[in-house]
Amino acid sequence: MLPGWWKQDGRQPVLKALLSPAEALFRAGVAMKNAYMDASGVENHADLPIPVVSVGSLTVGGAGKTPAALKVVHILEDLGKSTALIFRGYKSMAKKGRGTRLVTNQVSWQEVGDEAFMAYKVLKQSTDSSRDFMVLADPSRAGAVQEAARMGAQVAVLDDGFQHRKLHRDLDILVLDALYPFGNHRMLPAGPLREPIKALKRADIIWIAGTDRPAGPMLENLFAELSSVKRSGQEIVMSRERLSFFLDLANGKRMDPGSLAQMSVFLVAGIAVPEKFEKDIRSLGLDIKGTMWFQDHHSYSLGDWQEAVAGAQACGAKIMITTQKDAVKIEPHWVEGPGQPRVLAGVLETRITDNYETIRSMLLELFDHG
DSSP states (O other): OOTTTTSOSOOSHHHHHHHHHHHHHHHHHHHHHHHHHHHHOGGGOOOOSSOEEEEEOSBSSOSOHHHHHHHHHHHHHHTTOOEEEEEOOTTSSOOTTSOOEEOOTTSOHHHHOHHHHHHHHHHHHHSOTTSOEEEEEOSOHHHHHHHHHHTTOSEEEEETOTTOTTSOOSEEEEEEESSSSSTTSOBTTTSSBSSOGGGGGGOSEEEEEOTTSSOHHHHHHHHHHHHHHSOTTOEEEEEEEEEEEEEETTTOOEEOGGGGTTOEEEEEEOOSOHHHHHHHHHTTTOEEEEEEEOOTTOOOOHHHHHHHHHHHHHTTOSEEEEEHHHHTTSOGGGGOSTTOOEEEEEEEEEEEEEOHHHHHHHHHHTTOOO
């Protein structure tokens, strides 16, 4: 990702100018695809055996769509519905035509993708054992929905499905990050947008995630921009995220964030927008001595981890903190041994603050065949 992708601050003007022709080509390609989909109405043909809920975003990463998808799964569970959460298995061994992979403790994150494996772990930790859910990985979304229905799911939730318009969806949820909703407002490769901002009109629900992170004026500016673009009747849901506890990767024990107040820590992560992670950690009153950031979906080698440990030790940090998505890619024996800093993964909790009943009702209506 380019410096300045997420902010309209004028950084890297020469590089961005050089990328303008490629951006124009990408924009034209997206416009042609969307024009075809609008004219053909492919996505309006419901030929799937169970309802489909899509949770996606306009940007390539960092919007908070996976935490939102997990929240949707929890709501559906509360409604008593057996739910399948479906990922395409980005940067995994999952290949189109090889069938749908069911995520379990018996598979590796390399087989299904880091986000799918993380989601499975999160749902196992946070879901009552009597609840019925499954996590699937398959580049063929339609195939995964069919397989989910065959396995007994009553509804499918697609992670990152907004641009996958060939697949019918009964409810389309678009997630915007409250801090960096549209990045620098430019499309790939000059910015993080996969579609023009006006594409948000396709969504049934606009979900603004992390509303506790930006200052008041930033939220006001976002709402002003939305009001000029969104169509009438689109619902807006807002949520906040907080680090509810830390998980010690060496022993699996939970730690309350309050127990770490004022402690010196070192942050390491491979996520789209690490600034949000750093902001969340700083809000807990922790003393951040240093950071090491990798590309989103980074696959850690032993050398990468040793470099991170050396960085933590060099600045005197006794604790290293990473994200849940990164934690599934860190080998257990890497976090053990003499002199090794304690390694913790921050566990996020998503709480809907506005329009919870609206989204609950819209999900419930998916099963109203009366």
